[in-house]
Amino acid sequence: MAEHSAEHIVSPKTYAAVLTALLIGTALTVYAAKVDLGRFNIVLALTIATIKMTLVILFFMHGKYSPRRTQLVIVAGFFWLAIMLGLTLQDYSTRHAEPSRSQLNELPSSLLRRS
Amino acid sequence: MQSQMPLSPEQASNFAPQVDNLVYFLLVVCLFFATVICAAVIYFIVKYRRKTPDEIGVPIHGDLRLEIAWIALPFPLLLAMFGWGAAVYVDYRHTPADTLDIYVIGKQWMWKLQQPDGRKEINELHVPVGRNVRLIMGSEDVIHDFSVPSFRVKMDVVPGHYNTMWFRPTKVGKYHFFCSQYCGTDHAVMGGWVTVMEPDEYAKWLAGSSGSGDPVAVGQKLLSDLACNTCHLPDGKGRGPSYNGVYGSQVKLADGSTVLADDNYIRESILQPNAKIVAGYAPVMPSFQGLVTEEQIVDLTAYIKSLKDQPPPTKPGTAAPATGNK
Amino acid sequence: MHRTGELFGQFQTLEQQKETATLGMWVFLVTEILFFGGLFLTYSINRHAYATAFGIGGNMLDLNLGFGNTVVLIASSFTMAMSVWSAQTSHKKLVPIFLILTLVLGSVFLGIKVVEYKQKFDHHLIPGHSFDITYCSKNPSACNLSGKDLDDEKKEIKEGIEAEADEAKKQGAANPEDVGAAALNAHAQLYFSLYFGMTGLHALHMIIGAGLLLWLIFEARKGRFDANYNTPVDNIGLYWHFVDIVWIFLFPLLYLINRHLA
């Protein structure tokens, strides 16, 4: 079974540091959203969110001190999420070879969905 | 139909032999493996059947070489199946240039097809042999699927998307087409016939009778079906203005401006009745967005257009008191 | 319920029991990841398709309330973590205090959410027949909208309609302007459907979490949790942090789509 015996106790100092980092991250993400970075706004916002999430998992949720088996479970969860998002988005992002809309005047325009 | 039981449908398009050859290849490979496995199982169970009640088998735990062999050896065959299949599919999804374009609209539970010259058909499709045909398909309601087994082609018809498919008929004849994606109650009867004709026959057929009927007559019927004429009385005394002489005239609006009553104006008045209110009338008409199709709007417009020489009511009627109506 | 350090029949040792409970909780959280994942996927596809409408919808949310809620929730995660620490270090008196703090912060979050929902209701932004993305720009007084904000919103909606109309024109619509206005409204409604779906499901998780906290506080006040036995605090803590993580993503995705244009 798992090798860890005594559970690791994270000190309040660490918790406070993580709290501070999370608050700074929140402020930063709001600030960054107001600057026009084009398509990188979303990239930056998600990067900050991911960093915040990692902090929460590692320290608040003791992911850093958990047995390997638990860490594997966490990684598997995100891996599968990535499968779902990645493979679906690759379909949508490669759908440009479809017929050009201008040839389709005959068809009711209210039927159209953009992709 | 043939009296004996066929194992595959007729080959009537360029894709039919391609798909059939592919299926022969897979059949041969799969039959080989199925035979090997079944033969081995039968041979083993006969040969190594239990002879005495307390006998046990030879403890063989496995063989790495064998495992590697039966992972690695069939793999090229899988790749071949994949590659060949993908080649056919990519060909099918890439329409060649210079096609005969036919529009297909699926709705519960019928197919409306339209030839390039505008001629419409219901549950019937006429195409010339030897010509690349492209179907451009949309759906008015749920997902359908246009499938012609003898051509070995099918494609989903999805609302909100346009899907296309193409084929080149290679044999004159009449072939079933089906709706292949379950679409509700009468899914099973949402089909019809594709008629493949010699090109000159096709040309003759096209030159024959006109489309599905006189749009004016269709529009008139639709108008009463939708109960438009219960408000839009010819004398203008109803809750809505009269159609007589409207088309092409300058209409006075409630806000004092005027607008030319053209196709777009009529279309808008049907779909967004409250966008422009005719002077003297109340904004009481409901929107017909979603209730009428584009095609029907065309028919309605045609009918209203036919009334443009009718004398308009001498003076606009006063709007009936809008109490408790919709 | 659980007495301190009680060993259930199916286990051999207390340690095995604790490990099992923690692993079980993590596996459950993994299913939650995929559960919310489906929503995030739906969001991504539609946001990609209707960037303009989603941007306009996002700007109609109250950034201050969203930001405030994020801070509140992060703080509640901190107090939750502290209650786990108190249990682990046998500060029996501190456990319920931190739990109550967590519950209070969670309730503040939900309260703010209620205020936001009410506001959306007043602004005709609840998906349905009365949904009207232009309501506030047409009735600025009802939405306390004035000055530059009003001009911004009007401009945004006008541009949105134009963008949708351009699309409609490309697709061959006979009357692109009307289609544009209708399309913007429909697509903004899609945004708000997702907004309510995602935040609603998140809020539901918060409410369940609050219920669990109530029970935990009740137990903790009896001094049940200490260094030997703290599995419930630990596990409910994991759940609470997970709910926090979901919000960490919801906040930028819903509130911050298009702020740089405002």
Place this chain on the structure above:
Amino acid sequence: MSTTQLHVPESEKMPREHYLNATYGIRSWLLTTDHKRIAILYLISVTFFFFVGGLFASLIRIHLLTPGGYLVTPETYNKLFTMHGVAMIFFFLIPSIPAVLGNFVIPIMIGAKDLAFPKINLLSWYIYLVGGAFVLYSFATGGLDTGWTFYTPLSSIYSNSAVTPAVIGIFINGFSSILTGLNFIVTVHTMRAPGMTWMRLPLFVWAHYATSIIFVLGTPVIAITLLLAGLERMFHLGFFNPAYGGDPILFQHLFWFYSHPAVYIMILPAMGVISEIIPTFARKPIFGYDFIAASSIGIAVIGFIVWAHHMFLTGQSTYSAVAFSFLTFLVAVPSAVKVFNWTSTLYKGSIAFDTPMLYGLGFIGLFTIGGLTGLFLACLGLDIHLHDTYFVVAHFHYIMVGGAIMGYLGGIHFWWPKITGRLYPEYLARIAAIVLFVGFNLTFFPQFVLGYLGMPRRYHDYPPEFQVLNVMSTAGASILALGYLLPMVYLTWSMRYGKVAGKNPWPATGLEWTTDSPPLTENFNETPVVDWETYDFEHRPELGLSGTVPRKPIPAHGDD
């Protein structure tokens, strides 16, 4: 043919105390946390749904006797096949082997007193019941006519049937699956007896571990998807509704992200059963243990990255279709590995033809056909023609009925002596197994041909040229129905009148066969310690076999 080895002495008596007589009364069953009793509760409830689904299937087959439809209106026909699918897939096939056999056997197999979370186990049965009740309510009040796939916008807008309660029922039932999977994963990780290392786990447990991965990672996605579709229907929202800008193809992506792996939820546990049966009745270790174990995990993982092969013709991008086709072909590799290894296990075995083995051998044949025809559908060029035809129907029935149900019945017959402590009438059981095999092939093989001829699925009415094959299929179905009724009868009979089985009637090597039949509530008198390799007959004198190997391993190529 050699006869059974069963040396069950006439003197064998039922144990004095076991889980069935530990306590009495309805309450003791409805509030039980004993995994064995919960398994029995599941057995009863899934059997109920099996017969509900089976009834619909019979009506479908009778209706299809004539081209115009024989029995019911189109609307009713559509409801029949939808309800057949929903009852069979969500309420029979998915819970069948895991929740009945897995629940009963896994804790005993690994030497545990119970699952890790017994109360959650009971909870998951109640959740199943509540979900089932919603679905039955939907069946009873207007039925359901969307197809089990619930494709939008048909399900969310256009259908007039009772979609909402059905969707709620399946949503709720999902949590039952999730909790079962969670329980299994944690149990396998933390509850193994001393000496029960990962590489000594029976392959049945490996298969269920793999299945649980799918339960835990896939089911939440169908839950959220159906929730969104249900909300869309109730509040006229636009997630998947093109009229409001939503995308019906996104629904299919989400739906199949779960529902394709769900096929592996059905087949993996059956493969696990077969991996127990074959070594037991060939009396030798399974060939390539680690490859079979790894292939279970491989199937579970690869099974998650192939889903869009259900959508090759929806308008998904060509590039994406090619990628998914390739990934789909990959899943053939671990499946083939299993078949080859089972076949090799027979080599130089001491093979008996007891009922479970007949199911096992039947499974190999039917799964081979089902698996190989899967290649036809994975092949992009062929899928253009075969998609949504009866070829698909035949293919997945070969996997789900020929595979999963054969495995389930094989497992029921294999563990029946352990579950009830009694034996069923062996000859009758063998006849039933053969009847099932024959009836099954007669029913579904003609459908491959129908499909290639182009008959679309879900048709209440078909052109006359398809009639001959449809009549054949219906004829086969009546034989198949008989095959399902037989076990129902003699198994029920045997619970009271069957011969007492004793601890280990076959004999088999698993830990579950070292305890009483039926087992104690705690499964074992004391925690067992495992000091043998799994499927080892050679070093297990207590099995009462001669222990001598009649045919010594021969140097390579030196067959006798």
